Amino acid sequence: xxxxxxxxxxxxxxxxxxxxxxxxxxxxxxxxxxxxxxxxxxxxxxxxxxxxxxxxxxxxxxxxxxxxxxxxxxxxxxxxxxxxxxxxxxx
Numbered sequence: 897x898x899x900x901x902x903x904x905x906x907x908x909x910x911x912x913x914x915x916x917x918x919x920x921x922x923x924x925x926x927x928x929x930x931x932x933x934x935x936x937x938x939x940x941x942x943x944x945x946x947x948x949x950x951x952x953x954x955x956x957x958x959x960x961x962x963x964x965x966x967x968x969x970x971x972x973x974x975x976x977x978x979x980x981x982x983x984x985x986x987x
Contacts, residue, residue, distance in 0.1 A: 897922045898959040900951060902937065903930060914938040917946065917965055919954045937968060946972055 899922045906913035917935035920928065934954070935946035946969065955961070961969065 898931065898954060898957065899962060900934060900954060900959050900965050901926070901962040902964060903927050912940065914940070914943075917951075917968070919950075919959055944968060944972055948972075 898919055900917065900919055902915040903918045903920070904913050904915055904927055915937045916930075916933050917937060918930035919932045919934055920930040924930070932950065932954070934950050935944070937944050951961075951969065
């Protein structure tokens with residue numbers, strides 16, 4: 897089974913971790929070899945980048961997002977809707 901989850905990268909001595917959002921076999925370790933990188937998340941800078949069309953592709957193939965990734969996707973969708981609504985209100 898394929899999962900969409902976070903893979904930790906960064907500097908362990910300084911506790912400056914950031915994460916890749918990846919499609920990975922569920923039996924592989926957290927930081928193991930992944931099938932495809934689908935995005936990036938840096939909690940210290942509040943940066944979030946997702947390849948939405950690739951996430952949709954993997955989910956259509958049966959991939960299951962982790963709880964954290966599911967929350968990040970929902971957060972990005974909510975922020976996008978708010979930006980769209982603000983643009984329509986200002987014109």
